[in-house]
Amino acid sequence: MNSPVVKLSNLINKMKLENLTPEIDITDIEINYPDINRPALQLAGFFDHFSHERVQVIGNVEYAYTSTMCESAKVAMYEQIFSREIPCLVYARSLEPDDEVRKLAIKYNIPLLSTKKTTSDFMAEVIRWLKVQLAPSISIHGVLVDVFGEGVLIMGESGIGKSEAALELIKRGHRLVTDDVVEIRKVSDDTLVGTAPDITRHMIELRGIGILDVKTLFGVESVKNTQTIDMVINLEDWDRDKEYDRLGMDEQYTEFLGNKVVCHNIPIRPGRNLAIIVESAAVNYRQKKMGYNAAKELYNRVQRNLMKGRTDAAKEEK
Structure with a gap:
């Protein structure tokens, strides 16, 4: 630190x-x-x-x-x-x-x-x-993007596709904050702010192509200097033997400088559209902040259906 x-x-x-x-x-x-x-x-x-x-x-x-x-x-x-x-x-x-x-x-x-x-x-x-x-700060490896107003920190091993996902998000109208190195500052017990090092600001690296100047290629509306970190998308190689969360009932978190941030582990396989996945995660996070949780809604529907089935069965027995 x-x-x-x-x-x-x-x-x-x-x-x-x-x-x-x-x-x-x-x-x-x-x-x-x-x-x-x-x-x-x-x-x-x-x-x-x-x-x-x-x-x-x-x-x-x-x-x-x-x-x-x-x-x-x-x-x-x-x-x-x-x-x-x-x-x-x-x-x-x-x-x-x-x-x-x-x-x-x-x-x-x-x-x-x-x-x-x-x-x-x-x-x-x-x-x-x-x-x-003067906030406590650390530097980590990752990509920070503003998606629908939510700061999404994309993490994962080198070469897994973080920059490619960020580039696709930029083409879809979202904004790049920083690629490769994210400087995180703890401005309060609830807020983490991410920025880019001065030397790499507005730049993005694509293997096989090299360095791209996002601000020059896509315009000033495609970049942002600072952004709160609201959620983390951790990209990892698909493991057939690993059990992945399919409902999202229980939130998972990762920690930076003592602050907890919602974290989703996303398995990567050929053909998966990472940009759409990140967008969906950001929208779902916004819904939860506004009081709607799709996983809990599904759970409630199942519970109501089970109760209705038990009630109908009891009526038939009578």
Whole structure:
């Protein structure tokens, strides 16, 4: 599992922040914690449990409070904050620090940034973005395709036909996310997001043909940069001696980064149309999410038929 970090420069570019201290070199400054801290208690002198590793944000409340402090007290509080090596200090609502605070920031090499957004809006956007960027991640071998809005991760041994199935799905109007290598991020306890490595994005490999640029061949509507992983299709060679699930009453799962994902093991034989199978699996998954389960419906029909047969038999005996 990787331990990702985010460059402060990427945060500045993503959130369109204004750098109030261009004198400071931000090249090597990294963020490795997705939450944000408003240092109101620290400005009041309470530094126990101070989350100094987080991005620090000054809003209207903190700014108004420091304006009531005498200059020496304000400088002393900011100096204590800066001395704890925070990654940066962001002023919301286009607020700006005074010259003394700016000088302290330069002294301790702490970038001062500014945003036009309100404090709450800015914090919500940054936390959401950082949680994705800093989520635990792994890379696996497979193909990720968006099928009817469901993220289908196709897995299986090399050469079994994953890329060919993905190409047929693309021709049928679905979208490729990544081929060969899938980077999976755990953005929450319920959500896994898959992306492609930058170097292979929108590319697909077909044995005997080589590398295809899907975006160029089929257009921008045929590709997608990210997609939640909703289900897994595991392709395997047909084994006559193996018992395969034919009803689907009990869900099978596979696990990535502690999150369980519905998994279907599909046996491969010549003549099976993998694209239609994957489409059907995706539609069936959508039906189950909407409350309809075809396997349970069949089971209920059989039970009703059995009960009706027993009732009719009892009537005939009478």
